[in-house]
Amino acid sequence: MTLADPRHATAWQIQSLLMSYPDQRLMDRLPLLRAAARTLPAPLAAPLKAFLDHLEATPLTELAADYVATFDHRKRFSPYLTYFAYGDTRKRGMALLRFKHAYRAAGLELDDSELPDHLAVVLEFAATGDPVTGRRLMIEHRAGLELMRMGLREAGSPWANVLRSVSATLPPLGRREHEAVARLAAEGPPEEEVGLAPFAPPEYMPQPQGGPR
Incomplete structure (x- = not known):
């Protein structure tokens, strides 16, 4: 599939909704999401169908609690892409600005x-804003995405299926990407460099919080 393939936008829109905090609006959209997923090729659709099955079979309160326990309380599954590249260091502020500027x-x-x-x-932006830039942002942070996908799979998390579908919209991993994932898995995100002043205004520095609600 190419960047012009509208199925990428459809997949990214579904994935964006499924990576957000689960609420009643999401549950009400399940029939629409299933219908949209059926228009996708198998590598994108199969993991989404598996996750949608899980949503349908699980009480909303349980889904919400699992989301918080997975993404809000465990940094190894952080849904914030710059965390994997910059940790909680001040340099992450500049990386966040790059995302803001791309959206603007x-x-x-x-x-x-x-x-x-x-x-x-990021998935919402790729689906409805600028697919080329959105895809590039994900590729730039591919090591973090893959580490999150593998971690979720190893933990038996249902959200691993959503990450499988995201990865299927991106190019296959090359040797350099595999090495970057292995290095990140071994070393973890960077730690703060003592003595450096912030590189971005405080309002752009990351604060502990949950995902989009």
């Missing part, structure tokens, strides 16, 4: 309550 260039402004590197936000 496409005519989109985020609510101040949302960090621009949350995977659900």
Whole structure:
């Protein structure tokens, strides 16, 4: 599939909704999401169908609690893409600005309550804003995406299926990407460099919070 393939936008839109905090609006959209997933090729659709089956079979309160326990309380599954590349260091502020600038260039402004590197936000941008730039942002942070996907799979998390579908929209991993994933798995995100002043205004520095609600 190419960048012009509209099925990418459909997949990213579904994935964005599924990577957001589960609420009643999401449950009400399940028939529409199933219908949209059926239009996708098997590598994208099969893992989405598996996750939609899980949503349908699980009480909403349980889904919400699992989401919080998975993404809000465990950094190894952080949905914030710049965390894997920069950890909680001050350099992450500049990386967040790059996301903001990319969205602004496409005519989109985020609510101040949302960090621009949350995977659900990036997927929404790729689906409805600028697919070329959205895809590039995901490729630039591919090591973190793959580490999250593998971690979720090893933990038996149902959200691993959503990450499988995301990965299926991106190019196959090459040797350098495999090495980057292995290095990140072994070393983890960087730690703060003592003595450096912030590189971005405080409002762009990451604060502990949950995903898009």
